[in-house]
Amino acid sequence: MIPEHQIQQAQRHIHHADVMMDEAAQLDDIAAQLMAVQRHWTDPSRPLRLMAALEASRGVWHAIQAGLAEGTLALPLDVQHNLLILSVYADSKIGLCEATPDVDTLGSLIALTRTLAGSLKEWREAA
Template identity: 80%
Template sequence: MIPEQQILRAQRQIHHVAAMMDEAARLDDVAARLMAVQRHWSAPDRPLHLMAALQASRTVWDGIQAALAAGTLPMPPDVQHNLLILSVYADSKIDMCESTPDADTLGSLIALTRTLAGSLKEWREAA
């Protein structure tokens, strides 16, 4: 392999790993925002904070879907497929939290978000 090709290949791999870490960091941030709302569930301004946190969550999950569509997440096709299913499931949880706010439903969205963030970090370490 020509040295220039090796450099380009390494740069692409670094870019893909960075993309996964960006998504993991975004998911961690969103999970923290959602957990803050859950901790202060009885607060009078909860509806405002909940809607902001859910919108941030939707933005991150939509970003994951866009990255999958663009092919910028370097994962095997079956993992990409599973990630797409998770993102659609997360969308449904966000919709449920918006239409009928419930601490338990929010808790399941938090768990899903945190689990995926951890999985992306593990994926990076394995790469």
């Protein structure tokens, strides 16, 4: 293999790993925002804080979907497929939280978000 080709492949691999870490960090931040809303559910500012956290969450999940569509997330095909399914599921949970805010529904979105953030970190470390 040509050394320049190896360097280019390594740089692409590092870039894809960085993208995954960015998404994982964003998901961690979103989970923290959602957990703060859940902890202070009776706070009068909850509706505004919840909507802001849900909008941010939707933005990250849509960025993941865009990354999958554009091929910028270098993951095995089965992982990409599962990630797409999770992102669509998360989007439905976000919509449900918007339509009928509920602590339990929010809790399931938090769990999904934290689990995926952890999985992306593990994937980065394994890469």
